[in-house]
Amino acid sequence: MEHIVIIGNGISGVTAARHIRKLSDKKITIVSAETEYFFSRTALMYVYMGHMKFEHTQPYENWFWKKNNINLKQGLVNQIDTEQKTLHFKGGESLNYDKLIIATGSKPNKFGWPGQDLDGVMGMYHKQDLENLEKHAPNNSICKRAVIVGGGLIGIELAEMLNSRDIPVTFLVREDSFWNGVLPQGESEMINRHIKNHHIDLRLSTNLKEIKSDENGKVKSIIIEETGEEIECNLVGLTAGVTPNIDFIKDSNIETAKGVKVNRFLETNIPDIYAIGDCAEQHEGINGRRTIEAVWYTGRMMGETVAQTICSNRLAYNPGHWFNSAKFLDIEYQTYGWVFSKPREDEAHFHWKHEDDTKCITVCYNTNTNEFLGINTFGIRMRHEIFDEWLTEKRDVEYVINHLPEANFDPEFYTKYEAEILSAFNKKLQTV
Amino acid sequence: MSNKLNESMSLAKPDATNMPIKQKIAIAIGFIGLFLLTLAFFNTSFPSKNLFLTLALALLFVGVIIYSRSSYLSKLEGIKNDGVWFKSISSRGFWGWILGIVLTSFYIVLYFYPKYLGLGTNGEENAGLIGFFDPLSKLLSGRPASQWFVYGTLYTVAILVFGYKFILKYRHNRYQQLRTISVMFFQLAFAFLIPEFMYVMNSDLPYYDLKSMWPLNYYIFDEWSVKGFLSSGNIGLAFLIFGIVSIFVVSPILTYKYGKRWYCSWVCGCGGLAETAGDSFRQLSSKKLSAWKIERWLIHTVLVFSVIMTTAMIYTYLGYDKNDFWLTRGLFISLVIGLLTLVFTGVILFKRHELGKDAKYGAIGFFVVIMVLLLMHFTGTTNHVFYIKGSALRSAYGLYIGSIFSGVIGTGFYPILGNRVWCRFGCPMAAILGFQQRLFSKFRITTNGGQCISCGNCSTYCEMGIDVRAYAQKGENIVRSSCVGCGICAAVCPRGVLKLENDSMDGRINPNEILLGNDVDLMDLVNKQ
Numbered sequence A: 001m002e003h004i005v006i007i008g009n010g011i012s013g014v015t016a017a018r019h020i021r022k023l024s025d026k027k028i029t030i031v032s033a034e035t036e037y038f039f040s041r042t043a044l045m046y047v048y049m050g051h052m053k054f055e056h057t058q059p060y061e062n063w064f065w066k067k068n069n070i071n072l073k074q075g076l077v078n079q080i081d082t083e084q085k086t087l088h089f090k091g092g093e094s095l096n097y098d099k100l101i102i103a104t105g106s107k108p109n110k111f112g113w114p115g116q117d118l119d120g121v122m123g124m125y126h127k128q129d130l131e132n133l134e135k136h137a138p139n140n141s142i143c144k145r146a147v148i149v150g151g152g153l154i155g156i157e158l159a160e161m162l163n164s165r166d167i168p169v170t171f172l173v174r175e176d177s178f179w180n181g182v183l184p185q186g187e188s189e190m191i192n193r194h195i196k197n198h199h200i201d202l203r204l205s206t207n208l209k210e211i212k213s214d215e216n217g218k219v220k221s222i223i224i225e226e227t228g229e230e231i232e233c234n235l236v237g238l239t240a241g242v243t244p245n246i247d248f249i250k251d252s253n254i255e256t257a258k259g260v261k262v263n264r265f266l267e268t269n270i271p272d273i274y275a276i277g278d279c280a281e282q283h284e285g286i287n288g289r290r291t292i293e294a295v296w297y298t299g300r301m302m303g304e305t306v307a308q309t310i311c312s313n314r315l316a317y318n319p320g321h322w323f324n325s326a327k328f329l330d331i332e333y334q335t336y337g338w339v340f341s342k343p344r345e346d347e348a349h350f351h352w353k354h355e356d357d358t359k360c361i362t363v364c365y366n367t368n369t370n371e372f373l374g375i376n377t378f379g380i381r382m383r384h385e386i387f388d389e390w391l392t393e394k395r396d397v398e399y400v401i402n403h404l405p406e407a408n409f410d411p412e413f414y415t416k417y418e419a420e421i422l423s424a425f426n427k428k429l430q431t432v
Numbered sequence B: 001m002s003n004k005l006n007e008s009m010s011l012a013k014p015d016a017t018n019m020p021i022k023q024k025i026a027i028a029i030g031f032i033g034l035f036l037l038t039l040a041f042f043n044t045s046f047p048s049k050n051l052f053l054t055l056a057l058a059l060l061f062v063g064v065i066i067y068s069r070s071s072y073l074s075k076l077e078g079i080k081n082d083g084v085w086f087k088s089i090s091s092r093g094f095w096g097w098i099l100g101i102v103l104t105s106f107y108i109v110l111y112f113y114p115k116y117l118g119l120g121t122n123g124e125e126n127a128g129l130i131g132f133f134d135p136l137s138k139l140l141s142g143r144p145a146s147q148w149f150v151y152g153t154l155y156t157v158a159i160l161v162f163g164y165k166f167i168l169k170y171r172h173n174r175y176q177q178l179r180t181i182s183v184m185f186f187q188l189a190f191a192f193l194i195p196e197f198m199y200v201m202n203s204d205l206p207y208y209d210l211k212s213m214w215p216l217n218y219y220i221f222d223e224w225s226v227k228g229f230l231s232s233g234n235i236g237l238a239f240l241i242f243g244i245v246s247i248f249v250v251s252p253i254l255t256y257k258y259g260k261r262w263y264c265s266w267v268c269g270c271g272g273l274a275e276t277a278g279d280s281f282r283q284l285s286s287k288k289l290s291a292w293k294i295e296r297w298l299i300h301t302v303l304v305f306s307v308i309m310t311t312a313m314i315y316t317y318l319g320y321d322k323n324d325f326w327l328t329r330g331l332f333i334s335l336v337i338g339l340l341t342l343v344f345t346g347v348i349l350f351k352r353h354e355l356g357k358d359a360k361y362g363a364i365g366f367f368v369v370i371m372v373l374l375l376m377h378f379t380g381t382t383n384h385v386f387y388i389k390g391s392a393l394r395s396a397y398g399l400y401i402g403s404i405f406s407g408v409i410g411t412g413f414y415p416i417l418g419n420r421v422w423c424r425f426g427c428p429m430a431a432i433l434g435f436q437q438r439l440f441s442k443f444r445i446t447t448n449g450g451q452c453i454s455c456g457n458c459s460t461y462c463e464m465g466i467d468v469r470a471y472a473q474k475g476e477n478i479v480r481s482s483c484v485g486c487g488i489c490a491a492v493c494p495r496g497v498l499k500l501e502n503d504s505m506d507g508r509i510n511p512n513e514i515l516l517g518n519d520v521d522l523m524d525l526v527n528k529q
């Protein structure tokens, strides 16, 4: 029987395994160094915040794997022998495969800052990071202040986590407004204010120069590049993005660049080896997407797709309209289609913000054709299905704004803002 | 690591949660209120019962109000679950167990040894805790308190104060606020005040909480109850008819339109307590598949038991006065069997494919009930059905289901098994409404395309132990008979994936293998298979 081995038990590896199992009775083994069972990485923060126990982050009960005849193996792969089709583990074991799926995810970026490997300096990616955090920042008497470096989605989650335990946080963001490489200015500024309302010390346009150590090799303070200011702290979180976790593959025959290079069929240059999820790098971005997409949904979709290919229905990875979501402290964010931080050529943004400063939307459309291109929504939930349909049908922006009530997904009895949005939109049209 | 810090008997909480001084004072105030009640329990003679009863209840209110305001109003609006699994009371820690033991003991005394609460028997005056409540009871209905009056008062107080806390906790969520105001109102007016006033108007009327329906108030068709109604003239008859209409007409219509939530989390008193006082324990319900299996067997067994018990009860007393009443035993049994058959054939004809494997269990259950009823009819004598006294069935039901299950376990075990143990495993009313919700209702929880990140907040906070995530991560709507529509899963979801809705019946159940966002052809290929 063909043996499919998957390195990585994250969302991509597990989705691939589940779908292969649905389509066939091939032998399946999932290898992981991190944990025995699949857990939801996106939920790690809630464990530290006390919303959930770690076991709640596991989407399947422990019996699930055996029942579905999926073998789990814990261990760190440190070499792939593509000639012999063998994996070598740290500790000397090995495992043969017929087909291999690489789904090893990401690791936090470190940009060579002095002191970046000190005790108390950490990324926020793996379960081990969470354990580390619990050690260095269990409460605000052991951790008197934490500094977070890097204003992205993981950075703000880490800030929220520490905040939940009343640990003072200084949040260093290189950009002059939070995540404004992705978010349009109005949205980004609203989030700046929201962060500050949570008593987080947000420092914009601020870079880390170095991390200083005490006599025991533990972090003591950090120095800010621009001002030279020294901030005492007991924990430094490095959250300046992630890169594919593929160091152990670099010296194999498998082609890599930043990630493992794959074609549209998620195949690497070596036959029978595939790569999916955070660690896979497309030769070219698909429909305006990046070549590496480190998001949950991409991992899942690639897993769904590669399972088809492996079960003899060779299928190109062909994702639909872009969508994503996040939560910035108390403000939920969803996006459908493309809204860039600044309108591109022939594009314009319509921005509406509620006076309470926790809700806003930005709609992007083409100025020549009026075609609706995408929407960012903050503090108002909207329907994925409807926007997906509108994007496919290439609706124009007037249609979308006039039909917004159909897309509303807020709980019942919530105040509705569509009328206000519509009148703002009409006003704007008149003034243009 | 944090996730190991519970289920211990340790008194020390993780130092992550430092309680502000204001909350400590609030807790102290509340405890002084409780302490006064305890003193009363031990028969302390207060200079003025009036004054001290008022004081005790007022302290409870003030304590919880200050505590809630300090917990929630000092923070921005949003989800307030920080540290839930670190607090020993809400994570089956030391204080959780203590509270469980205290509550359970209270229920045991209440149901089985009310004299320890001070109930006066043989015309004696009440003493102790029950005596302490005499002034309030006399004020409302002119009679001395009973253990049920004390219980009802404390129950109502709990729903009101913790309801207030809940409203502040969810001050950003109108759905949560409205349904909480609704249960607070129904408890105060329908369960507590109106029955007292009804007694003042007509002391022959049996206690009737208008919002409580058969089979939840399994005693409504008891002989004493029906006689009570029938002997109180038109108003009694009206109540009896209302009782029958509410279960056979009103409830099916409302459940069709809104799902069982209209009752379970907007009206019902058991649900009311679970949602307010029990809110801190919702995360303790088990999400395991094995728990779901137990749930389905248990709750349907209780339902069958309650149907047979009620039928047997009515059957027995229909026999007393031979033909001076149009409803004879034969006619009654035929009506019951006819109704069950109607429901059964309807379901099999229209909903067989939705039930799948469960259709078989349903069929077996149906035939067992019919056989039992027929057996009863042909073996029954004046007061024996299947050679047991009908009243013995009724007492067994009252004892095991009505008292032990719904009270002692259902509420006493809040801090151990979660706040909806009774609603989930035992309530026959929930079983009926749930059956209808699963098959004939517009209600569902819609899943938002492919947005789920499988984080598990929804499942963790579902008090009914539904593994909501299992559906959401497949992009499948949640259509489960046990869902009480509390809306908490939707509230805690950090990605806006869930929405409680009443929409058309078509496409309500939509199992998906490939989620929205992927290749449209692949979705078609796999999902249509």
Ligand SMILES: Cc1cc2nc3c(=O)[nH]c(=O)nc-3n(C[C@H](O)[C@H](O)[C@H](O)COP(=O)(O)OP(=O)(O)OC[C@H]3O[C@@H](n4cnc5c(N)ncnc54)[C@H](O)[C@@H]3O)c2cc1C
Pocket: A007, A008, A009, A010, A011, A012, A013, A031, A032, A033, A034, A035, A041, A042, A043, A044, A045, A075, A076, A077, A078, A103, A104, A105, A106, A124, A125, A126, A154, A157, A245, A248, A276, A277, A278, A279, A293, A294, A295, A296, A297, A299, A325, A326, B453
């Ligand atoms: C804190 C946090 C919050 C996030 N929130 C969101 C969000 O809200 N929305 C969103 O879309 N995305 C989010 N993401 C990103 C998302 O979690 C990732 O895109 C996704 O988990 C990637 O899945 P994956 O299966 O590709 O890899 P991973 O989940 O990283 O799994 C890879 C696994 O492979 C194992 N592995 C790696 N190398 C080896 C080896 N040599 N031998 C054995 N095992 C190995 C790793 O230990 C790991 O367990 C978040 C990420 C983090 C860290």
Ligand code: SF4
Pocket: B445, B461, B462, B463, B464, B465, B466, B468, B478, B482, B483, B484, B485, B486, B487, B488, B489, B490
């Ligand atoms: S599924 Fe959601 S709405 Fe239904 S009972 Fe569970 S938490 Fe409440």
Ligand code: SF4
Pocket: B451, B452, B453, B454, B455, B456, B457, B458, B459, B468, B469, B472, B473, B492, B493, B494, B495, B496, B497, B498
């Ligand atoms: S539905 Fe929401 S809360 Fe539930 S697992 Fe998905 S993202 Fe998390």
